[in-house]
Amino acid sequence: MITLQNSECNSKVKIKSVEAVEIEIPYNPPFSPAWAPGVEQRSRGYTVVKLTTTDGIVGWGASARRNEAQIINKIIKPYLEGKELFATEQYIKKLRVEGGIWCIEIAIWDAIGKTLNVPLYRLWGGYKDKILAYASVVQASSIEKRVEDALKFLELGFRAIKLRAHYWDMKDDILLVEKVREAVGDRMEIMVDANQAFDQITPLPDPKWDYRRAKTTALEYQKLDVVWLEEPLPKHCIKELQKLCEEVDILIAGGEVNKGLYELAHLVEWDIYDILQPDATGCEGLSQLKKIAALCEVKNKWFIPHHGMGGIGLYAHLHLCCSIPNSPYIEYIYDPPYRTIEDYLGMGGIVVNPPRIDKEGYIHVPETPGLGVEIDEKAIQKYIV
Numbered sequence: 086m087i088t089l090q091n092s093e094c095n096s097k098v099k100i101k102s103v104e105a106v107e108i109e110i111p112y113n114p115p116f117s118p119a120w121a122p123g124v125e126q127r128s129r130g131y132t133v134v135k136l137t138t139t140d141g142i143v144g145w146g147a148s149a150r151r152n153e154a155q156i157i158n159k160i161i162k163p164y165l166e167g168k169e170l171f172a173t174e175q176y177i178k179k180l181r182v183e184g185g186i187w188c189i190e191i192a193i194w195d196a197i198g199k200t201l202n203v204p205l206y207r208l209w210g211g212y213k214d215k216i217l218a219y220a221s222v223v224q225a226s227s228i229e230k231r232v233e234d235a236l237k238f239l240e241l242g243f244r245a246i247k248l249r250a251h252y253w254d255m256k257d258d259i260l261l262v263e264k265v266r267e268a269v270g271d272r273m274e275i276m277v278d279a280n281q282a283f284d285q286i287t288p289l290p291d292p293k294w295d296y297r298r299a300k301t302t303a304l305e306y307q308k309l310d311v312v313w314l315e316e317p318l319p320k321h322c323i324k325e326l327q328k329l330c331e332e333v334d335i336l337i338a339g340g341e342v343n344k345g346l347y348e349l350a351h352l353v354e355w356d357i358y359d360i361l362q363p364d365a366t367g368c369e370g371l372s373q374l375k376k377i378a379a380l381c382e383v384k385n386k387w388f389i390p391h392h393g394m395g396g397i398g399l400y401a402h403l404h405l406c407c408s409i410p411n412s413p414y415i416e417y418i419y420d421p422p423y424r425t426i427e428d429y430l431g432m433g434g435i436v437v438n439p440p441r442i443d444k445e446g447y448i449h450v451p452e453t454p455g456l457g458v459e460i461d462e463k464a465i466q467k468y469i470v
Contacts, residue, residue, distance in 0.1 A: 098170045098200055102137045103189070105157035108468035110433040116423035119225045119249035120280035123288030131395065131432070132157070133465055136192040138170055144196030145460050146188035146401075147432075148366040149394035151470070153186055161186055170196060173372055180370060185344060190370035191401045191456070198455030206450050209375065209408035215447040216406050218417035218440075219245035219276060221392060223424055228261045235265045235273060238419070244446035245274040245312070245414060250302065253292050259305045266309050275311050276338075282316035283342045294318060296325045303333040313338045313360055326357045336360050341391035346373050353380045364391035366398040371405055382411045392416035395429065396436030400456040403440060407450045415448060434464040 108131050115127040130151035136144040160183055165176065173193060180186045198205045206214075220243045222234065235246050248265065250258040262275060269275075279302075281294045294302075299317035306314055313336040318325050320342055330337050338360035340352055349363055361381050365371045368391075378388040388411050393399040399417070406412035417440075418424050430439035437459035440448045451457025 097139075098142075099139045100136060100165050100168050100170055100193075100196075101139045103157065103162040103165050103192075104135045104137075105154040105162075105188075106133055106465065107131070107151040107154040107470050108133055108435075108465060109151070109470045110428070110435075110468050112423065113428070114422060116223065116420075117225050118223055119251040120291070121285065121287045122225070122251075122291050129395075129429075130470075132188055133397075133435070134188050134192045135462075136165075136189070136196055138196050138200065140200065142196050142199045144192040144194070144199065144455065145397060145458060146190070146192030146195065147395060147397040148186075148188035149398075150367065153184070153188065156183055156186060157189065161189055165189070170200065173197075177370060177373060181345070185367065185369070187366055187368075187370045190372065191365065191397065194371055194401075195455040195458070202454050204450065204452055204454060204457060205404035206407040209404065211408060212410050213407050214452075215443075215449045216403065216415045217245060217413065217446055218243065218442050218448050219247050219274070219414050220419045221247040221278075221416050222249060222420040223418065224420050225249075225251065228257070228264055231261060232264050232268045234420075235269050239269055239273055242442050242444045242446050243273070243419075245276065247276040247278055247315075247416070250277050250279045251292065255298055255302055258302055262306060262309050262311060271310075275309070276313050276315065277306060277311055278315040279317045280315075281318050282320040282339055284319065296322075296329070299325075299329055300332060303329065303335050303337070307333060307335045311335055315339060315362070316341075323355065323357055327355065330356055330359055336387070338362055338389070341368065344368050346376070349374075349377045350380060353377065353384055353386060356384070358386075360387040360389055362389055362391050364393060364398070365401050365405065366394050371401055374405060375409070378405070378409045378411065382409070386411065388412050389414050390416070392418050395432045396439045397432070397456070397458055397460075399430060399440055400451075400458045403448060403450050404456065417442070417448070433468060435461055435468075437461050 132153040134146040315338040336359040381388040
């Protein structure tokens with residue numbers, strides 16, 4: 086049973102200390118991301134934040150940007166220490182100006198929930214207590230392998246999968262979905278990510294989509310009952326993205342590489358995407374994304390965040406998504422042996438209780454206070470750089 090703590094005492098709670106460390110968690114085995122041809126990723130860097138209140142409550146946050154620890158310890162730490170825990174809106178501009186240090190806000194909210202003795206999703210509205218997870222693959226792989234994976238994921242309980250469209254020939258992007266659909270039938274929902282929103286330099290060339298390819302692929306995916314096509318064009322192609330949303334029935338998704346409250350608001354207001362997918366560890370803070378989710382609701386759009394870059398971020402998104410009515414899915418990175426629950430969502434043992442799906446493919450939001458994430462501090466020490 087949830088019992089709110091004394092509100093008079095809560096109003097006096099302050100932030101006592103803020104500590105940030107940089108860690109590097111090795112990948113075993115290394116993997117080649119579908120969106121970065123020729124790149125072999127051997128590890129993932131994180132900034133992990135521990136925030137302690139004057140009552141001794143500890144809140145945790147994390148991001149997948151290692152360089153944030155120095156900014157936190159030199160600039161954010163002296164700014165926040167001694168300030169009121171609950172005055173979250175007072176700190177947003179500072180976190181934004183310093184480069185979007187949103188892992189701090191995650192830690193603040195975790196501490197707030199623990200101080201009030203309530204899980205965050207209930208504090209924010211408590212719309213639902215579980216959400217359907219889609220298995221999101223990451224490794225560059227063959228069509229045959231992805232068909233095998235889809236069937237294995239189905240046996241594990243997953244009812245949705247996100248594939249990566251990264252073949253040079255558009256016909257192969259379509260064939261991938263055809264073969265997976267043929268194998269799983271109507272037992273799984275299928276989403277597809279083209280990862281075209283950002284441009285990067287990679288050792289090997291990466292196929293670049295133009296409007297013709299994006300529209301043709303979208304129309305073919307429509308016939309295969311694909312739920313959405315993600316990032317089919319560069320993020321700056323605003324008019325083309327608007328046009329694509331108008332000309333196809335399949336939902337067009339994106340937003341993970343867009344940053345800032347106002348830029349995200351423009352994506353909604355200008356109908357650039359049907360589904361918005363920002364990340365609370367890099368795009369904007371949790372409280373600000375709740376505002377964006379409300380804008381999406383007004384425009385009859387889904388709000389389905391990017392995966393959160395690990396277990397702590399996923400817990401943050403889980404609470405956010407379960408507090409609102411327009412978030413029907415949550416991204417769940419799963420692509421063994423490259424991305425496993427223990428190594429990726431568990432962050433190499435740092436997250437003791439990584440989120441897991443039930444037999445119907447849902448993740449249940451924790452009923453414990455705050456994020457509900459359990460952290461092994463000794464495990465953090467193993468990875469400090």
